[in-house]
Amino acid sequence: MSAKSLVSISDYSKEQILRILELAAGFEACPNQRILEGKVAATLFFEPSTRTRLSFETAVNRLGGKVIGFSDAATSSSTKGETLKDTIKMVSNYADIIIMRHYLEGAARYASQVTDVPIVNAGDGANQHPSQTLLDLYSIHKTQGRLEGLNIVLVGDLKYGRTVHSLLMAMKHFPSTFYFVAPEELAMPSEYKQFCRDNGIDWHETTVFSQEIINQADIIYMTRVQKERFTDLVEYERVKNAFILRNNMLDNSRDNLRILHPLPRVNEIAQDVDDNPKAYYFQQARNGLYVRQAIISSLLDLV
Protein backbone atom coordinates (compact mmCIF):
# COMPACT_ATOMS: atom_id res chain seq x y z
CA MET A 1 0.00 0.00 0.00
CA SER A 2 1.29 3.39 -0.93
CA ALA A 3 1.74 5.82 1.93
CA LYS A 4 1.83 8.72 -0.49
CA SER A 5 -1.58 9.05 -2.07
CA LEU A 6 -4.26 11.71 -1.93
CA VAL A 7 -7.59 9.95 -1.60
CA SER A 8 -9.56 12.07 0.86
CA ILE A 9 -9.05 15.61 2.12
CA SER A 10 -9.09 14.20 5.65
CA ASP A 11 -5.85 12.33 4.82
CA TYR A 12 -4.06 15.69 4.94
CA SER A 13 -3.09 17.45 8.14
CA LYS A 14 -3.28 21.22 8.48
CA GLU A 15 0.45 21.43 7.75
CA GLN A 16 0.12 19.32 4.61
CA ILE A 17 -2.75 21.47 3.35
CA LEU A 18 -0.75 24.65 3.94
CA ARG A 19 2.25 23.10 2.23
CA ILE A 20 0.17 22.39 -0.90
CA LEU A 21 -1.14 25.96 -0.92
CA GLU A 22 2.39 27.30 -0.62
CA LEU A 23 3.65 25.08 -3.43
CA ALA A 24 0.68 26.07 -5.60
CA ALA A 25 1.59 29.75 -5.18
CA GLY A 26 5.05 28.86 -6.52
CA PHE A 27 3.52 27.17 -9.56
CA GLU A 28 1.24 30.12 -10.16
CA ALA A 29 4.30 32.37 -10.28
CA CYS A 30 6.04 29.95 -12.60
CA PRO A 31 3.70 27.34 -14.12
CA ASN A 32 6.14 25.92 -16.66
CA GLN A 33 8.83 23.94 -14.87
CA ARG A 34 10.25 20.74 -16.28
CA ILE A 35 10.36 18.85 -13.00
CA LEU A 36 8.30 15.93 -14.36
CA GLU A 37 10.70 15.34 -17.24
CA GLY A 38 10.91 11.61 -17.90
CA LYS A 39 7.87 10.84 -15.74
CA VAL A 40 4.60 9.31 -16.91
CA ALA A 41 1.26 10.14 -15.33
CA ALA A 42 -1.77 7.96 -16.01
CA THR A 43 -5.18 9.60 -16.05
CA LEU A 44 -7.75 6.83 -15.62
CA PHE A 45 -11.22 8.28 -16.03
CA PHE A 46 -13.68 5.44 -15.55
CA GLU A 47 -16.30 8.17 -15.62
CA PRO A 48 -15.93 11.10 -17.99
CA SER A 49 -15.07 14.48 -16.50
CA THR A 50 -13.49 16.61 -19.17
CA ARG A 51 -12.89 19.65 -17.00
CA THR A 52 -11.05 17.78 -14.25
CA ARG A 53 -9.08 15.64 -16.71
CA LEU A 54 -7.92 18.64 -18.76
CA SER A 55 -6.81 20.39 -15.60
CA PHE A 56 -4.75 17.42 -14.40
CA GLU A 57 -3.31 16.74 -17.86
CA THR A 58 -2.35 20.38 -18.29
CA ALA A 59 -0.67 20.25 -14.89
CA VAL A 60 1.45 17.27 -16.02
CA ASN A 61 2.19 18.74 -19.44
CA ARG A 62 3.29 22.10 -18.07
CA LEU A 63 5.70 20.27 -15.76
CA GLY A 64 7.23 18.39 -18.69
CA GLY A 65 5.70 14.97 -17.94
CA LYS A 66 3.88 12.62 -20.31
CA VAL A 67 0.27 11.50 -19.98
CA ILE A 68 -1.26 8.11 -20.76
CA GLY A 69 -4.76 6.94 -19.95
CA PHE A 70 -8.38 6.90 -20.99
CA SER A 71 -11.20 9.36 -20.64
CA ASP A 72 -14.13 6.97 -20.58
CA ALA A 73 -14.54 3.47 -19.16
CA ALA A 74 -16.04 2.40 -22.50
CA THR A 75 -12.53 2.47 -24.00
CA SER A 76 -10.93 0.57 -21.12
CA SER A 77 -10.85 -3.11 -20.19
CA SER A 78 -13.40 -2.63 -17.45
CA THR A 79 -16.07 -3.10 -20.13
CA LYS A 80 -14.60 -6.58 -20.67
CA GLY A 81 -15.14 -7.29 -16.99
CA GLU A 82 -11.64 -6.58 -15.73
CA THR A 83 -11.58 -5.75 -12.03
CA LEU A 84 -10.38 -2.36 -10.83
CA LYS A 85 -7.52 -4.11 -9.05
CA ASP A 86 -6.24 -5.66 -12.27
CA THR A 87 -6.48 -2.38 -14.18
CA ILE A 88 -4.56 -0.55 -11.46
CA LYS A 89 -1.91 -3.31 -11.24
CA MET A 90 -1.45 -3.16 -15.01
CA VAL A 91 -1.15 0.61 -15.23
CA SER A 92 1.23 0.60 -12.25
CA ASN A 93 3.73 -1.12 -14.54
CA TYR A 94 3.79 1.92 -16.79
CA ALA A 95 3.09 5.05 -14.76
CA ASP A 96 4.83 6.95 -11.95
CA ILE A 97 1.54 8.36 -10.65
CA ILE A 98 -2.11 7.46 -11.25
CA ILE A 99 -4.82 10.10 -11.34
CA MET A 100 -8.21 8.41 -11.30
CA ARG A 101 -11.86 9.26 -11.47
CA HIS A 102 -14.38 6.51 -10.78
CA TYR A 103 -18.16 6.31 -10.50
CA LEU A 104 -17.93 3.98 -7.48
CA GLU A 105 -17.32 5.38 -4.03
CA GLY A 106 -14.16 4.16 -2.32
CA ALA A 107 -12.53 3.17 -5.63
CA ALA A 108 -9.49 5.39 -5.09
CA ARG A 109 -8.93 4.14 -1.53
CA TYR A 110 -9.01 0.57 -2.80
CA ALA A 111 -6.68 1.43 -5.67
CA SER A 112 -4.19 2.94 -3.22
CA GLN A 113 -4.11 -0.40 -1.39
CA VAL A 114 -3.28 -2.54 -4.37
CA THR A 115 -0.35 -0.53 -5.73
CA ASP A 116 2.78 1.27 -4.59
CA VAL A 117 2.28 3.97 -7.21
CA PRO A 118 0.81 7.17 -5.72
CA ILE A 119 -2.92 7.57 -6.40
CA VAL A 120 -4.61 10.93 -6.78
CA ASN A 121 -8.36 10.73 -6.34
CA ALA A 122 -9.97 12.92 -8.99
CA GLY A 123 -13.43 12.07 -7.71
CA ASP A 124 -15.01 8.80 -6.52
CA GLY A 125 -18.76 8.97 -7.03
CA ALA A 126 -20.40 11.25 -4.48
CA ASN A 127 -17.59 10.69 -2.00
CA GLN A 128 -14.37 12.71 -2.31
CA HIS A 129 -12.67 15.08 -4.72
CA PRO A 130 -9.77 16.44 -2.68
CA SER A 131 -8.04 18.46 -5.41
CA GLN A 132 -11.26 20.49 -5.75
CA THR A 133 -11.20 21.17 -2.01
CA LEU A 134 -7.56 22.24 -2.12
CA LEU A 135 -8.20 24.60 -5.02
CA ASP A 136 -11.16 26.05 -3.13
CA LEU A 137 -8.91 26.65 -0.13
CA TYR A 138 -6.25 28.15 -2.39
CA SER A 139 -8.82 30.49 -3.92
CA ILE A 140 -10.13 31.58 -0.53
CA HIS A 141 -6.62 32.18 0.78
CA LYS A 142 -5.52 34.01 -2.32
CA THR A 143 -8.48 36.37 -2.38
CA GLN A 144 -8.78 36.98 1.35
CA GLY A 145 -5.17 36.73 2.46
CA ARG A 146 -6.18 34.25 5.14
CA LEU A 147 -8.30 31.16 5.77
CA GLU A 148 -9.46 31.99 9.27
CA GLY A 149 -12.07 34.36 10.68
CA LEU A 150 -14.09 34.64 7.47
CA ASN A 151 -17.83 34.69 6.81
CA ILE A 152 -18.37 31.93 4.28
CA VAL A 153 -21.81 31.50 2.74
CA LEU A 154 -22.60 28.15 1.12
CA VAL A 155 -25.60 28.33 -1.21
CA GLY A 156 -27.71 25.80 -3.10
CA ASP A 157 -27.55 22.04 -2.87
CA LEU A 158 -25.90 21.45 0.48
CA LYS A 159 -27.32 17.96 0.81
CA TYR A 160 -25.67 16.21 -2.12
CA GLY A 161 -22.93 18.72 -2.91
CA ARG A 162 -19.74 16.89 -2.11
CA THR A 163 -17.59 19.98 -2.67
CA VAL A 164 -19.24 21.86 0.19
CA HIS A 165 -18.95 18.84 2.50
CA SER A 166 -15.24 18.42 1.78
CA LEU A 167 -14.67 22.14 2.16
CA LEU A 168 -16.26 22.01 5.62
CA MET A 169 -14.08 19.05 6.56
CA ALA A 170 -10.95 20.91 5.53
CA MET A 171 -12.02 24.12 7.25
CA LYS A 172 -11.95 22.45 10.65
CA HIS A 173 -8.31 23.55 10.74
CA PHE A 174 -9.20 27.19 10.00
CA PRO A 175 -12.01 28.51 12.22
CA SER A 176 -14.47 30.61 10.24
CA THR A 177 -18.21 31.26 10.38
CA PHE A 178 -20.41 29.39 7.93
CA TYR A 179 -23.87 30.26 6.64
CA PHE A 180 -25.77 27.37 5.10
CA VAL A 181 -28.35 28.69 2.63
CA ALA A 182 -30.44 25.94 1.03
CA PRO A 183 -34.02 24.87 0.37
CA GLU A 184 -35.34 22.55 3.04
CA GLU A 185 -35.07 19.48 0.82
CA LEU A 186 -31.40 20.16 0.14
CA ALA A 187 -30.33 21.30 3.60
CA MET A 188 -26.91 20.51 5.05
CA PRO A 189 -27.13 16.94 6.42
CA SER A 190 -27.15 16.61 10.19
CA GLU A 191 -23.91 14.61 10.22
CA TYR A 192 -22.04 17.65 8.84
CA LYS A 193 -23.70 19.98 11.34
CA GLN A 194 -22.56 17.58 14.04
CA PHE A 195 -19.09 17.64 12.50
CA CYS A 196 -19.13 21.43 12.86
CA ARG A 197 -20.22 21.18 16.50
CA ASP A 198 -17.53 18.60 17.24
CA ASN A 199 -14.85 20.76 15.65
CA GLY A 200 -15.90 24.15 16.97
CA ILE A 201 -17.01 25.49 13.58
CA ASP A 202 -19.55 28.28 13.99
CA TRP A 203 -22.54 27.90 11.63
CA HIS A 204 -25.96 29.34 10.91
CA GLU A 205 -28.67 27.90 8.72
CA THR A 206 -31.42 29.51 6.67
CA THR A 207 -33.70 28.80 3.71
CA VAL A 208 -33.61 32.44 2.60
CA PHE A 209 -30.78 33.78 0.44
CA SER A 210 -31.14 37.24 1.95
CA GLN A 211 -29.49 40.54 1.21
CA GLU A 212 -28.33 40.69 4.81
CA ILE A 213 -26.33 37.49 4.44
CA ILE A 214 -24.81 38.61 1.14
CA ASN A 215 -23.76 41.97 2.56
CA GLN A 216 -21.70 40.48 5.36
CA ALA A 217 -20.10 37.69 3.33
CA ASP A 218 -16.40 37.38 2.53
CA ILE A 219 -16.95 34.31 0.35
CA ILE A 220 -20.15 33.18 -1.34
CA TYR A 221 -19.81 29.61 -2.55
CA MET A 222 -22.59 28.86 -5.04
CA THR A 223 -23.67 25.36 -6.08
CA ARG A 224 -26.20 24.03 -8.53
CA VAL A 225 -29.74 23.25 -7.41
CA GLN A 226 -30.61 20.31 -9.65
CA LYS A 227 -34.16 19.36 -10.49
CA GLU A 228 -33.40 15.62 -10.25
CA ARG A 229 -32.49 16.00 -6.58
CA PHE A 230 -36.07 16.86 -5.61
CA THR A 231 -38.63 14.23 -4.66
CA ASP A 232 -41.30 16.93 -4.70
CA LEU A 233 -41.32 18.80 -8.02
CA VAL A 234 -43.77 21.36 -6.68
CA GLU A 235 -41.11 22.21 -4.13
CA TYR A 236 -38.53 22.50 -6.91
CA GLU A 237 -40.70 24.94 -8.87
CA ARG A 238 -41.16 26.96 -5.71
CA VAL A 239 -37.47 27.27 -4.84
CA LYS A 240 -35.70 27.10 -8.22
CA ASN A 241 -35.39 30.87 -8.52
CA ALA A 242 -34.74 31.56 -4.86
CA PHE A 243 -31.09 30.53 -4.96
CA ILE A 244 -29.90 32.51 -7.94
CA LEU A 245 -27.26 35.19 -7.52
CA ARG A 246 -27.79 38.32 -9.63
CA ASN A 247 -25.45 41.25 -10.07
CA ASN A 248 -27.72 43.81 -8.39
CA MET A 249 -27.70 41.68 -5.23
CA LEU A 250 -24.00 42.54 -4.85
CA ASP A 251 -24.49 46.33 -4.73
CA ASN A 252 -23.88 46.66 -1.00
CA SER A 253 -21.58 43.70 -0.55
CA ARG A 254 -18.11 43.90 0.96
CA ASP A 255 -15.22 44.97 -1.30
CA ASN A 256 -13.30 41.82 -0.49
CA LEU A 257 -16.25 39.53 -1.31
CA ARG A 258 -15.50 36.88 -3.92
CA ILE A 259 -17.98 34.53 -5.58
CA LEU A 260 -16.85 30.92 -5.95
CA HIS A 261 -18.48 28.04 -7.81
CA PRO A 262 -17.04 24.57 -8.55
CA LEU A 263 -18.50 24.77 -12.10
CA PRO A 264 -20.22 23.84 -14.33
CA ARG A 265 -22.77 26.50 -13.65
CA VAL A 266 -26.26 26.43 -15.12
CA ASN A 267 -28.36 29.41 -14.07
CA GLU A 268 -27.59 29.80 -10.36
CA ILE A 269 -25.21 32.65 -11.11
CA ALA A 270 -26.76 35.08 -13.59
CA GLN A 271 -24.58 35.96 -16.58
CA ASP A 272 -24.48 39.61 -15.51
CA VAL A 273 -22.39 38.66 -12.46
CA ASP A 274 -19.51 37.50 -14.70
CA ASP A 275 -18.24 41.03 -15.34
CA ASN A 276 -18.36 41.99 -11.70
CA PRO A 277 -14.79 41.98 -10.28
CA LYS A 278 -16.14 39.98 -7.35
CA ALA A 279 -16.88 37.03 -9.65
CA TYR A 280 -13.98 34.65 -9.13
CA TYR A 281 -15.16 31.27 -10.46
CA PHE A 282 -13.12 31.25 -13.66
CA GLN A 283 -9.90 32.19 -11.86
CA GLN A 284 -10.86 29.59 -9.26
CA ALA A 285 -10.84 26.95 -12.00
CA ARG A 286 -7.44 28.16 -13.18
CA ASN A 287 -6.12 27.88 -9.64
CA GLY A 288 -6.95 24.19 -9.97
CA LEU A 289 -4.06 23.87 -12.38
CA TYR A 290 -1.50 25.21 -9.88
CA VAL A 291 -2.94 23.19 -7.02
CA ARG A 292 -2.79 20.01 -9.10
CA GLN A 293 0.80 20.77 -10.08
CA ALA A 294 1.50 21.08 -6.36
CA ILE A 295 -0.28 17.81 -5.51
CA ILE A 296 1.47 15.80 -8.21
CA SER A 297 4.96 17.13 -7.53
CA SER A 298 4.54 16.70 -3.79
CA LEU A 299 3.33 13.10 -4.08
CA LEU A 300 6.33 12.33 -6.29
CA ASP A 301 8.72 14.04 -3.83
CA LEU A 302 9.93 16.40 -6.52
CA VAL A 303 9.60 19.59 -4.49
Added chain:
Amino acid sequence: MADKSEMQVKALKNGTVIDHIPSDKLFKVVSILKLDKIDSEVTIGNNLSSRLMGRKGIIKIADRYFEEDEINRIALIAPKAKINTIRDYEVVEKKVIELPEEISGLVRCVNPKCITNNEPMEPCYRVVGRSPLTLKCRYCEHTMSQEEIKLL
Protein backbone atom coordinates in the same frame (compact mmCIF):
# COMPACT_ATOMS: atom_id res chain seq x y z
CA MET B 1 -24.92 -20.05 45.31
CA ALA B 2 -25.06 -20.73 41.61
CA ASP B 3 -25.87 -17.94 39.17
CA LYS B 4 -29.58 -17.45 38.50
CA SER B 5 -29.26 -18.07 34.81
CA GLU B 6 -27.47 -21.32 35.42
CA MET B 7 -30.35 -22.45 37.52
CA GLN B 8 -32.80 -21.60 34.80
CA VAL B 9 -31.10 -23.78 32.21
CA LYS B 10 -29.75 -27.26 32.65
CA ALA B 11 -26.01 -27.56 33.36
CA LEU B 12 -23.59 -28.40 30.57
CA LYS B 13 -20.78 -30.94 30.80
CA ASN B 14 -18.56 -29.80 27.93
CA GLY B 15 -19.08 -27.01 25.46
CA THR B 16 -19.88 -23.32 25.25
CA VAL B 17 -22.42 -21.13 26.96
CA ILE B 18 -23.22 -17.85 25.27
CA ASP B 19 -24.79 -15.62 27.85
CA HIS B 20 -26.20 -12.11 27.89
CA ILE B 21 -27.59 -12.14 24.38
CA PRO B 22 -30.26 -9.46 23.84
CA SER B 23 -33.58 -11.36 23.70
CA ASP B 24 -34.53 -9.90 20.35
CA LYS B 25 -31.20 -11.00 18.84
CA LEU B 26 -31.15 -14.56 20.16
CA PHE B 27 -32.41 -16.31 17.05
CA LYS B 28 -30.17 -14.14 14.90
CA VAL B 29 -27.19 -15.41 16.89
CA VAL B 30 -28.45 -18.97 16.34
CA SER B 31 -28.54 -18.44 12.61
CA ILE B 32 -25.20 -16.59 12.37
CA LEU B 33 -23.45 -19.39 14.23
CA LYS B 34 -25.44 -21.91 12.16
CA LEU B 35 -26.55 -23.64 15.35
CA ASP B 36 -29.69 -24.73 13.52
CA LYS B 37 -27.49 -26.92 11.35
CA ILE B 38 -25.32 -28.74 13.88
CA ASP B 39 -25.84 -32.18 15.34
CA SER B 40 -24.73 -31.53 18.92
CA GLU B 41 -27.11 -30.76 21.73
CA VAL B 42 -28.23 -27.12 21.79
CA THR B 43 -30.27 -25.64 24.63
CA ILE B 44 -31.82 -22.26 24.05
CA GLY B 45 -33.33 -20.08 26.73
CA ASN B 46 -34.91 -16.76 25.99
CA ASN B 47 -36.57 -13.92 27.90
CA LEU B 48 -34.76 -15.02 31.05
CA SER B 49 -34.59 -12.42 33.75
CA SER B 50 -31.28 -10.64 34.03
CA ARG B 51 -30.07 -8.06 36.52
CA LEU B 52 -27.90 -6.51 33.81
CA MET B 53 -30.23 -6.47 30.84
CA GLY B 54 -33.75 -6.98 32.14
CA ARG B 55 -34.36 -9.84 29.75
CA LYS B 56 -31.75 -11.91 27.99
CA GLY B 57 -31.16 -14.97 25.92
CA ILE B 58 -28.74 -17.78 26.60
CA ILE B 59 -27.48 -20.60 24.38
CA LYS B 60 -25.71 -23.74 25.54
CA ILE B 61 -23.96 -25.81 22.93
CA ALA B 62 -22.57 -29.19 23.93
CA ASP B 63 -19.14 -30.27 22.73
CA ARG B 64 -18.55 -27.21 20.63
CA TYR B 65 -15.96 -24.41 20.98
CA PHE B 66 -15.66 -21.26 18.92
CA GLU B 67 -12.87 -19.53 17.05
CA GLU B 68 -12.21 -15.81 17.43
CA ASP B 69 -13.65 -14.77 14.07
CA GLU B 70 -16.83 -16.71 14.77
CA ILE B 71 -17.17 -14.78 18.01
CA ASN B 72 -16.64 -11.51 16.13
CA ARG B 73 -19.73 -12.24 14.10
CA ILE B 74 -21.77 -12.32 17.30
CA ALA B 75 -20.14 -9.16 18.62
CA LEU B 76 -21.84 -7.16 15.91
CA ILE B 77 -25.36 -7.96 17.11
CA ALA B 78 -24.77 -8.98 20.72
CA PRO B 79 -21.86 -6.81 21.83
CA LYS B 80 -22.40 -7.55 25.51
CA ALA B 81 -22.56 -11.32 25.15
CA LYS B 82 -20.28 -13.45 27.30
CA ILE B 83 -18.72 -16.66 26.12
CA ASN B 84 -18.14 -19.31 28.78
CA THR B 85 -16.07 -22.32 27.92
CA ILE B 86 -17.15 -25.35 29.94
CA ARG B 87 -15.08 -28.43 30.62
CA ASP B 88 -16.38 -31.10 32.97
CA TYR B 89 -19.12 -28.82 34.36
CA GLU B 90 -16.58 -26.12 35.22
CA VAL B 91 -16.24 -22.72 33.57
CA VAL B 92 -12.60 -22.81 32.46
CA GLU B 93 -12.68 -19.57 30.48
CA LYS B 94 -14.94 -16.51 30.43
CA LYS B 95 -14.66 -14.22 27.46
CA VAL B 96 -16.28 -10.86 27.20
CA ILE B 97 -16.96 -9.93 23.64
CA GLU B 98 -15.44 -6.68 22.66
CA LEU B 99 -15.91 -5.05 19.32
CA PRO B 100 -12.62 -4.59 17.57
CA GLU B 101 -11.64 -1.09 16.35
CA GLU B 102 -11.89 -2.32 12.83
CA ILE B 103 -14.10 -4.99 11.30
CA SER B 104 -13.02 -6.81 8.18
CA GLY B 105 -15.54 -8.77 6.16
CA LEU B 106 -18.77 -9.83 7.92
CA VAL B 107 -20.84 -6.80 6.97
CA ARG B 108 -22.19 -5.62 3.64
CA CYS B 109 -21.81 -1.90 3.04
CA VAL B 110 -25.21 -0.25 2.92
CA ASN B 111 -24.12 1.92 -0.01
CA PRO B 112 -24.83 0.13 -3.32
CA LYS B 113 -22.34 2.44 -5.06
CA CYS B 114 -19.54 1.40 -2.70
CA ILE B 115 -16.57 -0.27 -4.36
CA THR B 116 -16.85 -3.17 -1.88
CA ASN B 117 -20.22 -4.12 -3.36
CA ASN B 118 -18.79 -4.12 -6.87
CA GLU B 119 -15.33 -5.68 -6.64
CA PRO B 120 -14.29 -9.11 -5.38
CA MET B 121 -12.78 -7.70 -2.19
CA GLU B 122 -13.21 -7.78 1.56
CA PRO B 123 -15.11 -4.85 3.06
CA CYS B 124 -13.62 -3.08 6.04
CA TYR B 125 -15.16 -0.75 8.63
CA ARG B 126 -14.04 1.43 11.46
CA VAL B 127 -16.16 1.23 14.59
CA VAL B 128 -16.99 4.90 15.17
CA GLY B 129 -19.71 4.36 17.79
CA ARG B 130 -20.25 1.49 20.19
CA SER B 131 -23.57 2.29 21.75
CA PRO B 132 -25.44 2.56 19.50
CA LEU B 133 -23.19 0.64 17.15
CA THR B 134 -22.03 2.78 14.23
CA LEU B 135 -19.69 1.64 11.49
CA LYS B 136 -17.91 3.75 8.92
CA CYS B 137 -16.90 2.14 5.65
CA ARG B 138 -13.20 2.48 5.11
CA TYR B 139 -13.77 2.88 1.37
CA CYS B 140 -16.87 4.92 0.59
CA GLU B 141 -16.80 6.62 4.05
CA HIS B 142 -20.51 5.96 4.48
CA THR B 143 -21.67 5.71 8.09
CA MET B 144 -24.03 2.87 9.01
CA SER B 145 -26.31 2.72 12.00
CA GLN B 146 -27.15 -0.46 13.89
CA GLU B 147 -30.39 -0.96 11.92
CA GLU B 148 -28.58 -0.68 8.59
CA ILE B 149 -25.94 -3.27 9.40
CA LYS B 150 -26.49 -6.39 7.31
CA LEU B 151 -24.20 -9.36 7.75
CA LEU B 152 -22.66 -10.95 4.69
